[in-house]
Amino acid sequence: MSDLTASPPFKPRPVRCPACTGNSLYSPANPYRPFCSARCKGVDLGAWASEEFKLPDDTPPDETFGDPRLQ
Numbered sequence: 001m002s003d004l005t006a007s008p009p010f011k012p013r014p015v016r017c018p019a020c021t022g023n024s025l026y027s028p029a030n031p032y033r034p035f036c037s038a039r040c041k042g043v044d045l046g047a048w049a050s051e052e053f054k055l056p057d058d059t060p061p062d063e064t065f066g067d068p069r070l071q
């Protein structure tokens with residue numbers, strides 16, 4: 001009697017998408033796991049990138065940094 005029920009090492013289970021907090025499936029069939037879609041994965045990475053590279057470009061020059069010798 002063969003009772004070898006090969007249990008899959010990776011059992012798909014429902015998870016919450018970190019990007020849209022929607023329903024996602026953590027499974028080998030979902031290459032974007034734990035995200036629900038490529039868009040959510042891209043949005044998350046894009047947010048990180050834009051947050052890293054975005055620098056305030058409207059900082060006014062500080063007048064206090066004048067030449068001390070002029071005093």
Ligand SMILES: [Zn+2]
Nearest residue numbers: 017020036040
């Ligand atoms: Zn999502």
